[in-house]
Amino acid sequence: xxxxxxxxxxxxxxxxxxxxxxxxxxxxxxxxxxxxxxxxxxxxxxxxxxxxxxxxxxxxxxxxxxxxxxxxxxxxxxxxxxxxxxxxxxxxxxxxxxxxxxxxxxxxxxxxxxxxxxxxxxxxxxxxxxxxxxxxxxxxxxxxxxxxxxxxxxxxxxxxxxxxxxxxxxxxxxxxxxxxxxxxxxxxxxxxxxxxxxxxxxxxxxxxxxxxxxxxxxxxxxxxxxxxxxxxxxxxxxxxxxxxxxxxxxxxxxxxxxxxxxxxxxxxxxxxxxxxxxxxxxxxxxxxxxxxxxxxxxxxxxxxxxxxxxxxxxxxxxxxxxxxxxxxxxxxxxxxxxxxxxxxxxxxxxxxxxxxxxxxxxxxxxxxxxxxxxxxxxxxxxxxxxxxxxxxxxxxxxxxxxxxxxxxx
Numbered sequence: 001x002x003x004x005x006x007x008x009x010x011x012x013x014x015x016x017x018x019x020x021x022x023x024x025x026x027x028x029x030x031x032x033x034x035x036x037x038x039x040x041x042x043x044x045x046x047x048x049x050x051x052x053x054x055x056x057x058x059x060x061x062x063x064x065x066x067x068x069x070x071x072x073x074x075x076x077x078x079x080x081x082x083x084x085x086x087x088x089x090x091x092x093x094x095x096x097x098x099x100x101x102x103x104x105x106x107x108x109x110x111x112x113x114x115x116x117x118x119x120x121x122x123x124x125x126x127x128x129x130x131x132x133x134x135x136x137x138x139x140x141x142x143x144x145x146x147x148x149x150x151x152x153x154x155x156x157x158x159x160x161x162x163x164x165x166x167x168x169x170x171x172x173x174x175x176x177x178x179x180x181x182x183x184x185x186x187x188x189x190x191x192x193x194x195x196x197x198x199x200x201x202x203x204x205x206x207x208x209x210x211x212x213x214x215x216x217x218x219x220x221x222x223x224x225x226x227x228x229x230x231x232x233x234x235x236x237x238x239x240x241x242x243x244x245x246x247x248x249x250x251x252x253x254x255x256x257x258x259x260x261x262x263x264x265x266x267x268x269x270x271x272x273x274x275x276x277x278x279x280x281x282x283x284x285x286x287x288x289x290x291x292x293x294x295x296x297x298x299x300x301x302x303x304x305x306x307x308x309x310x311x312x313x314x315x316x317x318x319x320x321x322x323x324x325x326x327x328x329x330x331x332x333x334x335x336x337x338x339x340x341x342x343x344x345x346x347x348x349x350x351x352x353x354x355x356x357x358x359x360x361x362x363x364x365x366x367x368x369x370x371x372x373x374x375x376x377x378x379x380x381x382x383x384x385x386x387x388x389x390x391x392x393x394x395x396x397x398x399x400x401x402x403x404x405x406x407x408x409x
Contacts (some may be wrong), residue, residue: 002067004036006048007181010093010159010213012175013084019053019077023068025061030068031075034080036060037084040067044117045096047213048089053080067260088214094243095124097157097214098147098221100183102126102240105146107173110134115235123227123249125239132231135238144226150185150205154219158184159210170207183210185218202381225249293321301336301354310339310356312404314396322346323353323387330355330385341367341403343396350375350396351389354403358384362407372408374399 002020005012017033024030031052040062041047055075061068065098096119103114103126112130120197161180162170172182185205215221229238241249257268258387264274296318304311311333317325322344330353333340339356352371354364365386372379372388375395379388 001065002033005035005037006039006069006213007159007211009037010089010215012088013050013089015082016079017082018079018197023131025059025063025068025070028058028070028072030061030070032066032068033080033082036067036069037082038067038069038214039089039092043210043212044099045092048084048092050082050084052075052082057082066221081293091244092119093213093215094221095119095241096210096212097183097218097243098151098224098240098242099124099126100206100208100210100214101147101150101185101221102143102224102226102238103208104140104150104173104185105143106130106238109143109146110124112236123239123241125237127232128236128238130236131234132229132236134243135229135236140226140229140238143174144224147224147405151185151218154217155185155205156217158182158186159214165190170204172207172209173294174209181209181211183212185216208249215386222246293318293325294328297325298332300329303333303337304333304340305336310341310404310407312341312400314343314345314400317344317346317351322349322351323389326351326353327355327385327387329353334358334384341400341407343400345393345396348393349389349391350377350393350399351387352379352399352403353385353387354381355385364407367403371399371403374402 005015006260012041015035015037017035017263019031020034021032022029023032038048038050038057038060039045040060042062050057052069052071053076055073056070057069058072059070059072099117106112106114106128110130112128115127115129118125159181162182165182167180167182170182170184181262184207187205193312223246224240224242225246227239227249229236257271260275261268261271264271264278266274300315304313307313315326315329326342326344330340330342334355334357337357340354342353344351352368356362358363361384365381365383368379368381368386368388372390374392376392377388378388379386381387
């Protein structure tokens, strides 16, 4: 059984070990070592990467209790030197311990237990047994404040196996399922028992079973930022970042805000108001365009009223919204008791709209599906109003002729 050095010292990145066995995992070489500082993927935390005996370690997995180091390239046998990618390891330590503090805050403030945790490449998520409507902006801000209070007080972190009598006193957030290893954060701890922000006595901030890698003190997490919360099944999913990722997220948000402000030709702090104003103006213009389109459709329908029934024509549609224009013309004609099989060409695509008065009559939806197949597309709708189209623009006339002959044989 491989000795897991990361459990005793998560800051250890260089070590030597004997290669005990070479296996295959997913068609790639996977080494079993006598000892390892590489953390295998598990508990929501990704695997460590690095080098081993001259080869790149591209994955580390636990299979049937054994740690398998997946390597690429030639590797040495016998005693080999291993080196863990420290930047990746420390980032994972910050995210994982930040999750413990955030989960403890959610449970203490809202009674919301964490169901699962995922540490992603850009951000992290926790799933909570709590309806999303209880996670408004004020609640999330308070949880974030509580979690960061634990970070900035720089409390000591214990990550070790605890005796059964110790476990009973600690009252962990979850019952241990594998061994007795817990990650515990105490107020005061070995640093003199300082009082909390509100003058609370020293006590347990968090105690949770975990086999992951964690810092020695909460201050190393740096900061915790809650990004967003959303509904997830019957509960909620909360996205967050910790440590250096907070700075990257802030920088990215600042860059994007700057781009938006430049596009809106305003100062960054004015971007929100400018966007609201622009959206209102756009909505107003959209409504005006709809009114103009309806007027144009009514005019086009008036022109077509003299055509033989059923009206089977290709009409010229203005602008980019050929489908909406055809629908408006068809509905006007149907409202005047006429049946219309209309087509249009726009943007390299053929559009179809079939309309008739409501009540008894031919099934235009079935006819349109057949016609849309001629232009290489599809469509559907109701027996009295159907729309569709396809990319075969040159076959639009053929599609209209087919529909007319199918309905009035």
